[in-house]
Amino acid sequence: MSAEIICVGTELLLGDILNSNAKFLAQQLAQLGIPHYYQTVVGDNPERIKQVIEIAASRVQILIFTGGLGPTPDDLTCETIADFFGVPLVENAAIIEDISEKFTQRGRVMSPSNRKQALIPQGAEILPNPTGTAPGIIWQPRPGLTILTFPGVPSEMHRMWSETAVPFLKSQGWGKEIIYSRSLKFWGIGESILAEKVSAYLNLPNPTVAPYAGNGEVRLRISAKASDSTASADLISPIEKQLREIGGLDCYGADDDTLASVVGDLLRSSGETLSVAESCTGGGLGQMLTEISGSSDYFLGGVISYDNSVKVGLLGVNPEDLDKFGAVSATVAEQMAVGVKGRLFTTWGLSITGIAGPTGGNVAKPVGLVYIGLAGSGDEVKSYECRFGAMWHRSFIRYMSACQALDNLRRSLLKR
Structure with missing residues (x-):
């Protein structure tokens, strides 16, 4: 038993609207333990919608449509479905009454x-829309095939799904098992290298393990199918423990953890504090830290030392070193970290200076060259050279720089 998600709307194909409905439905199907292997996006064209139905109905038992239920001429989902199965549309008086009342x-x-919007295929049941004017349908046009339709407005679709669709699917015997997933997060290791390390786990039947990468980090998704979340978690737990051991320090957290939240937890638990000095990131590191509720417990503040005069005047960077080594150098990064730590009286000082591009680089110091400084207890100070490459966009280099700085601090906190 499997389902297919079909999202209707030319605006989705043009990229005018982010297709959040598919993400929501995929997550919900997993919670019900209903597999789905295909998602389709199709424009507001009857013939192409029919082609999609023909293919989908040949390989799955549940078709879930979103979009195309409005009152305008390009809202064609219901009439196209009815036409495909050779069934007339009939006006439903209850829908007319509901829409009229909402307008009143x-x-x-x-x-x-x-x-x-009151025209639905003959024999279909109404899938009520408590907030909007576009109802959906629940219809079984032939044995072994169920169709559910929802409007494209996410808030309306979410409520219709939870209040009507889920109880219906469970009443049909679906949803007896759930698929529960947990994602381990890694920083400082490539996807291919991590995949090689955990290759023995990538062909497990239940739970399954799959790697994927994005935004500089790698994740291992562990998914288990069982009767409930507790049983699924029991299946996942020993595999997670083994994967964490293999990942070592490269595994920084799971699920909703971020580098900033993990660093914050470590600082809070040790009663230590942090200040930052930023040049090329322009406050991005401080933003990541302050996105965490309660970060004032350990994060005192920072200095955006974009100009060299600020590096010298506020952070105490030696002007002779600036002339000799340049603002983008290990020496300056270290002095920035020491300077902000001393200025704000914190346990740790963390700094970033680099060339985010697209201009400003040369052969000796190309775009993507970044130095991170870290000043700890006593006179301890370190610097880290990063070469992110000129092929990346400015905003991505800045993002990677901030994340890498947090990871350097995380590893230092854990290695003590």
């Missing part, structure tokens, strides 16, 4: 075009 509650008069 808003102090408006129902437009004649809204009557179109």
Whole structure:
């Protein structure tokens, strides 16, 4: 038993709207333990919608449509589905009454075009829309095939799914098992290298393990199918423990953890504090830290020392070293970290200076060259050279620099 998600709307194909509905439905199907192997996006074109139905109905038992249920001429989902299966559309009086009442509650008069939303395939049941004017349908046009339709408005679709679709699917015997996933997060290791290290786990039947990468980090998704979340977690737990051991320090957390939240937890637990000095990131590191609620427990503040005069005047960087080594250098990064730590009286000082591009680089110091400084207890100070490469966009180099700085601090906190 499997499902297919079909999202209808030319605006999705053009990229005008982010397809968050597919993500929501995929997560919900997993929670019900209903596999789905295909997602389709199709424009507002009857013939192409029919082609999609023909293919999908030949390989799955549940078709879930979103979009195309409005009152305008390009809202074609219901009539196209009905036409494909050779069934007439019939006007449903209950839908007319519901739409009229909603317009009255808003102090408006129902437009004649809204009557179109009351046309549903003969034999279909209404999937009520408590908030909007576009109801969906629950229909079994032939044995072994169920169709559910939802409007494209996410807030309406979410409520219709939870209040009507889920109880219906469970009443049909689906949803007896759930698919529960946990994602381990890694920083400082490439996807291919990590995949090689955990290769013995990538062909497990249940739970399954799959690697994927994005935004500089790698994740291992562990998914288990069982009767409930507790049983799934029991299946995942020993595999997670083994993968964490293999990953070592490269594994920094799981699920909703971020480098900033993990660093924050480590600082809070040790009663230590942090300040930052930023040049090329322009406050991005401080933003990551302050996105965490309660970060004032350990993060005192920072200095955006974009100009060299600020590096000298506020952070105490030696002007002779600036002339000799340049602002983008290990020496300056270290002095920035020491300077901000001393200025704000914190346990740790963390600094970033680099060339984010697209201009400013040369052969000796190319775009993507970044130095991170870290000043700890006593006179301890370190610097780290990073070469992110000129092929990346400026914003990505800045993002990677901030993340790498946090990871350097995380590893230092754990290695003590």
